[in-house]
Amino acid sequence: MVPKVLAYATNSATGPFEKTVIERREPGPTEVFFEVKYAGICHSDIHTARGEWGPVSYPLVPGHELAGIVTQVGSEVTKWKVGDKVGVGCFVDSCGECEFCKGGQEQFCTSSEKPTVWTYGSQGRDGKVTDGGYSQGITVEENYCCRIPDEIPFEAAAPLMCAGITLYSPLTRWGAGPGKKVAIVGMGGLGHMGVQIAAALGADTSVISQTMSKKDDGLKFGAKHYYALSELDELKKQRGTFDLIVTTVSAEMDIDLLISLLKTGGALVDVGLPEHPSTIRLGALCGGNKILAGSNIGGIAETQEMLDFCAEHGLAPQIEMITGEEITEAYDKVVASKVRYRYVIDTSSFGSVDEA
Template identity: 45%
Template sequence: MPSAASGYAAHSAQTPLAPFSFERRDPGPRDVAIDILFCGVCHSDLHTARSEWDGTLFPCVPGHEIVGRVTAVGGEVADLSPGDTVGVGCMVDSCRTCASCRDGEEQYCEGTGFVGTYNGDDPVMGGHTLGGYSDRIVVDRDFVLRVRHDEADLAAVAPLLCAGITTYSPLRHWKVGPGHKVGVVGLGGLGHMGVKIARAMGAEVVAFTTSPGKRDDALRLGAHDVVVSKDAEQMAAQANSFDFILNTVAASHDLDRFMRLLKRDGTMTLVGVPATPHPSPAIGELVFRRRQLAGSLIGGIAETQEMLDFCREYGLTADVEVIAPDRINEAFDRMERGDVKYRFVIDMAPLRAG
């Protein structure tokens, strides 16, 4: 029988998130029941809760950067036990049979499309999935990650389940490493992880920001250099010098300014999704240097596990501000103003205490 859960939900695009009681399924044979310890706050959560993207299903319980403790497992789960520390990211299911799923790229599922941790079609309970702004969750074993970081780091691990994999996956796919000059555009929740991960991969890292005041922080995070992207002279000095640029900015902006910084055969990959389209890039910036403009979406489950293990090996976590669940609306407002360094994380202890 389903069991009670508590969380915070938006009941419409115009109302703040509020306490919400609902039901989670009991674990099936392949399921893992998890008490949620921490859940990161992603800008996607805000966009969805406020219906700034099409298709929000209400009531909406956001949250897809989950770290928790296993409380029960189904009879067919042999490799996890109660007490294990685990993570759940942006997906809780996919078709499992299409070419992308067979290749371990479930985020590009061509069958049903991946099932989001929230706001997706719930294949078991019916209705739609409800996410990590809650005290507990039940997830198919195939979509549960092992977390091997130290206990003291768990709050700062939570954003790795989205911000970490969103930046790790393109850096890994385009084989960033020693000898590469890499630019990271934007120094927010995604960008600060991009800087850390690219540096750990051995690249020369340049952070691009519109805020001169972020220079010291970018260097602290691991950038070798910082360029103020509004400064034409600083930008011109970087022309034709980058092997790869990771563009994390989710606002519409001029891509050509960054495309012309790429070497011949260089690639700029977009991971931010703006509410309105970017201005169309000039074809000449692509054609005359054989440059590539690409996109990337999170990562598959195997790659997400690889990312978590990589971050554990190199001592990487997100820079976070931990909040109580009842501060989520304040966090949304501050996040919209850019007033966070660099990720809010909800401590779910008050919800678990009832």
């Protein structure tokens, strides 16, 4: 019997989210079905749903920050049992055989026949377009789920599957830790996790934000210093002092300014994905052997490592819980930076399929 679940979908780039019923496939031998209890709203959901990153197949059910409870397992599943708490992030399948899949970077799968399958808006192994986590259940290959530790509040775990790993990966890759001065640009859903993770890694952590309005929060999350782009004179005093800067903002930024803040040999890493192209003066890089890089989530093993790290250090996103009927309004509030710091959808608010 194919599970039918309630979900929220949008039918156009400008349309509202409306309740609908979608079908999930019965778990195959190596798959699990889990009830999605909570789903985070990521800014990339908004970019995608509103057609800002290219053509979209509608109706679209977004959501790639999922936390739920396993209720069915396939006959060959060995990693999970009914009742386990699991999370799913941005992708749900890949070839498993290419150099990147074998190297724990499944998000960069190079297979032409079985490429990375994104959690929504992608062609799944059944030939259908994938529906995401704004739903009450999903069927996933067992290898693409992560264990959610009991130490992490279950209702706050979902955003870690994207926001958490998106910051953990570049911070660890580029050496954030004791003796390093690190800045997180932007204090939104991604940035507030970056501040917590960088501080827990032992780095001297700073926030660079548009204004000083979130200073108290930034310090509470572990930052030692807080700077605002609206107070450039103070920020410019930090030129040449940072080992690592991670920018999380999806709006256009003065990249040259950020590069000027780096030490010789320092790295500026972008995870924010602005809609429009950015420009830089290449001399700003060459003049100090500086590095400009990007980072794209993380593989399954690294995501599990991040979850375990957060559990060990008591880290979790600060969330605001919403219902399915509030998704449309929540999108506008995210764009207007009115959420502190991640909206999480409680799927129990959807009701039941029998009532739909």
